[in-house]
Amino acid sequence: MPAIQLLLNKNLFVKDPQETELGKKIIKESVTMIDELGFEGFTFKKLAAKIDSTEASIYRYFENKHRLLVYVIAWYWNWLEYKIDFGTHNIENPVDRLKVALKIITEKKEPDPLFPQVMEDALHRIVISESNKTFLTKTVDEDNRDGLFRGFKSLCEKVASIVTEIDASFKYPHSLISTVMQAAHQQVFYAEHIPTLTDLNQEEMNIYQKNEDFLQNVVFNCIKTS
Amino acid sequence: MPAIQLLLNKNLFVKDPQETELGKKIIKESVTMIDELGFEGFTFKKLAAKIDSTEASIYRYFENKHRLLVYVIAWYWNWLEYKIDFGTHNIENPVDRLKVALKIITEKKEPDPLFPQVMEDALHRIVISESNKTFLTKTVDEDNRDGLFRGFKSLCEKVASIVTEIDASFKYPHSLISTVMQAAHQQVFYAEHIPTLTDLNQEEMNIYQKNEDFLQNVVFNCIKTS
DNA sequence: TCAATAATAATAGTTACACTATCATTGATT
DNA sequence: AATCAATGATAGTGTAACTATTATTATTGA
Numbered sequence: 029m030p031a032i033q034l035l036l037n038k039n040l041f042v043k044d045p046q047e048t049e050l051g052k053k054i055i056k057e058s059v060t061m062i063d064e065l066g067f068e069g070f071t072f073k074k075l076a077a078k079i080d081s082t083e084a085s086i087y088r089y090f091e092n093k094h095r096l097l098v099y100v101i102a103w104y105w106n107w108l109e110y111k112i113d114f115g116t117h118n119i120e121n122p123v124d125r126l127k128v129a130l131k132i133i134t135e136k137k138e139p140d141p142l143f144p145q146v147m148e149d150a151l152h153r154i155v156i157s158e159s160n161k162t163f164l165t166k167t168v169d170e171d172n173r174d175g176l177f178r179g180f181k182s183l184c185e186k187v188a189s190i191v192t193e194i195d196a197s198f199k200y201p202h203s204l205i206s207t208v209m210q211a212a213h214q215q216v217f218y219a220e221h222i223p224t225l226t227d228l229n230q231e232e233m234n235i236y237q238k239n240e241d242f243l244q245n246v247v248f249n250c251i252k253t254s
Numbered sequence: 255m256p257a258i259q260l261l262l263n264k265n266l267f268v269k270d271p272q273e274t275e276l277g278k279k280i281i282k283e284s285v286t287m288i289d290e291l292g293f294e295g296f297t298f299k300k301l302a303a304k305i306d307s308t309e310a311s312i313y314r315y316f317e318n319k320h321r322l323l324v325y326v327i328a329w330y331w332n333w334l335e336y337k338i339d340f341g342t343h344n345i346e347n348p349v350d351r352l353k354v355a356l357k358i359i360t361e362k363k364e365p366d367p368l369f370p371q372v373m374e375d376a377l378h379r380i381v382i383s384e385s386n387k388t389f390l391t392k393t394v395d396e397d398n399r400d401g402l403f404r405g406f407k408s409l410c411e412k413v414a415s416i417v418t419e420i421d422a423s424f425k426y427p428h429s430l431i432s433t434v435m436q437a438a439h440q441q442v443f444y445a446e447h448i449p450t451l452t453d454l455n456q457e458e459m460n461i462y463q464k465n466e467d468f469l470q471n472v473v474f475n476c477i478k479t480s
Numbered sequence: 481t482c483a484a485t486a487a488t489a490a491t492a493g494t495t496a497c498a499c500t501a502t503c504a505t506t507g508a509t510t
Numbered sequence: 511a512a513t514c515a516a517t518g519a520t521a522g523t524g525t526a527a528c529t530a531t532t533a534t535t536a537t538t539g540a
Contacts, residue, residue, distance in 0.1 A: 050489090066392040071526060085489055087528075160386050166292040168447045181450050199453060200468045206444060206451040207437040207472070214436060215429055221394045224407050225432040227425060242426045246433070249475040269517095276518090297497060311518055313499075 032142060034106045039174040040099045045089050052145055053079045054089055059100055063150040067097055067158045098162045098176050104155050105179035107143070108132065109186060122193040123253055127244065129187050133212050134240040156213045184209060195251040204250055208243050215239050258368060260332045265400040266325045269315050277315055278371050279305045285326055289376040293323055293384045324388045324402050330381050331405035333369070334358065335412060348419040349479055355413050356473065359438050360466040382439045410435060421477040430476055434469050441465050 033046060045051030057079050062070045072083045072093060090096040111132050116125040137152040163177060171177065187209075188201040198204075218225040219235045228238045259272060271277030283305050288296045298309045298319060316322040337358050342351040363378040389403060397403065413435075414427040424430075444451040445461045454464045 048488095069392060072528090073526075082490055083528080084491080084530095088488075092527075157390055160390060163448065164383055164386060164443075166295060172448055177448060181448065184451055200471065201453065202450065203437070203441055203444075203452045203454060203468050204472070207433065207441070210436055210440060211429070211433040215433070217390075218429075218432060222389065222398055222403060222407065224428065225410055226429045227427065228429060242429050245426065246430070246472065246476055250472055274517095298499090299497075308519055309498085310500080310520080314517075318498075 034103060034110065034143075036099065036102055036106060037175045037178050040095065040102055040176060041089055042087075042091055043089050045099070050079070050081060050085065051089055053081075054086060054096075055100065055103075056145055056147070058096055059147050059150050059154065062097070062100070062154050062158065063147075067093075067154075067161060094162075094165070095176075097158060098171070100151060101155060101159045101162050102176065102179040103146070104148075104151050104159075105183050107140070107146075107148070109179070109183045112183070112186065122190050123248075126187070126190045126194065126247065129190065130208070130243055130247065131240055133187075133209065134236055134243060136234075136236045156217050159213065180209075191247070191251055194253055198251045200250075204247065208247060211246075212239060212243060215242070260329060260336065260369075262325065262328055262332060263401045263404050266321065266328055266402060267315055268313075268317055271315050271325070276305070276307060276311065279307075280312055280315055280322075281326065281329075282371055282373070284322055285373050285376050285380065288323070288326070288380050288384065289373075293319075293380075293387060320388075320391070321402075323384060324397070326377060327381060327385045327388050328402065328405040329372070330374075330377050330385075331409050333366070333372075333374070335405070335409045338409070338412065348416050349474075352413070352416045352420065352473065353470065355416065356434070356469055357466055359413075359435065360462055360469060362460075362462045382443050385439065406435075417473070417477055420479055424477045426476075430473065434473060437472075438465060438469060441468070 038044075043051070045055050054075070057075060058070070061075060061078065065074070070093070072086045076082050076086060086096075090099065112129045115128045115132055119125045119128065137148045140146070140148050163171070165171070184202060184205050188205040191198060191201040191204060215226050215228055216235060216239060219228040223229050228235045228242070264270075269277070271281050280301070283301060284296070287301060287304065291300070296319070298312045302309050302312060312322075316325065338355045341354045341358055345351050345354065363374045366372070366374050389397070391397070410428060410431050414431040417424060417427040417430060441452050441454055442461060442465060445454040445465075449455050454461045454468070
């Protein structure tokens with residue numbers, strides 16, 4: 029399998045971190061540290077110490093800490109879309125394609141040998157607890173204009189278009205899918221931290237499978253599969 | 255109509271802001287300022303200047319800025335639950351009660367004459383753009399143990415129990431309602447800032463009504479109304 | 481091979497926010 | 511009027527985010 033690289037919007041960075049050794053170290057170590065410390069506890073100073081570099085060097089790659097978060101989250105959405113493209117390829121029935129997409133979105137993530145430099149499991153945890161912070165800011169409109177959320181929007185658009193393919197009369201494909209995307213991550217967070225807000229955690233079956241079942245339930249009850 | 259007061263968990267504050275004039279000014283002005291500046295742009299220093307007081311005085315009421323946010327959001331959830339209790343009283347049919355609850359959750363908020371000291375419309379905007387920040391922290395487990403999220407949990411529990419009343423066989427009442435609560439706010443945010451993620455914004459009907467229609471659609475398609 | 485130049489990294493700040501320790505004032509009680 | 515407690519005001523401290531300047535390294539041309 030040849031090495032591949034996800035191409036991200038240039039506005040996400042000042043200098044492409046995928047181009048240099050230091051850049052790759054910044055990404056790899058950021059993911060680990062944000063996972064451990066949370067985004068608020070994570071600082072460029074701590075990161076610089078960890079990778080034996082300096083704050084100023086990191087600012088060469090990212091305008092600020094927030095942009096770095098947006099970058100790693102955007103990478104995740106691009107990766108997910110890639111996995112869905114790959115996983116649904118050659119499947120004709122849109123119902124099956126939608127099921128595959130939901131499975132990929134909800135499943136527990138393992139390190140992907142295609143992208144050895146990224147810890148996908150840690151990144152998944154970051155997406156669960158930090159991804160909303162990418163757009164819950166006063167700069168959301170500007171950031172959106174700059175295309176920083178293109179990865180997420182494209183992913184939602186892709187899945188929503190399968191919904192429309194199945195049931196063209198359904199009025200809310202985008203709302204349904206953005207809601208499902210949110211729930212796919214939020215429910216895992218609730219199961220781990222505020223379990224009274226979910227039903228994913230009572231019995232034997234694992235959280236991720238239950239989550240998939242719940243969201244399939246929601247999606248396929250909303251649309252008519254003729 | 256007699257004046258009433260929502261009773262909040264004592265762990266939300268150091269000193270009850272509803273007890274003093276300064277406390278009330280802190281809440282009222284915080285809501286206005288967080289709405290205008292965003293939670294990150296809002297500081298105790300700016301607040302102190304606005305209410306002609308000092309940072310230290312504000313710290314007498316709230317351990318920190320985060321707790322103040324949690325307090326005002328908790329107030330909102332308590333207010334919503336009160337409105338749902340009031341609005342569903344004497345309605346026997348659980349399907350109708352659920353519809354009323356969904357309407358109250360999604361509708362555009364106006365200042366409530368029962369609570370003249372609070373700007374419910376500004377508070378609603380804060381809930382839309384800041385409420386997730388109350389629990390997306392490293393202290394979520396501790397905060398949950400301290401009962402800081404009791405208002406939200408209680409509200410979800412109340413609506414979920416109506417779902418169960420309608421269809422006892424449905425496996426995911428809590429997940430469904432916490433998902434719907436999230437979507438009720440997230441979809442409005444998307445409609446305003448990242449419209450490609452919703453279908454609430456294309457035509458004549460207003461966002462709030464469409465949102466209500468969408469969420470009724472989701473909920474009642476998931477559960478069997480016999 | 482070496483000097484010039486450009487790219488990158490390291491050093492040393494600055495500002496502002498979150499929070500705290502201490503002191504001053506007011507108001508209630510005896 | 512004196513005492514004490516509650517509350518508010520003053521003056522900090524530590525640190526994160528970011529920036530301006532200096533140093534180093536790499537590249538290129540003669």
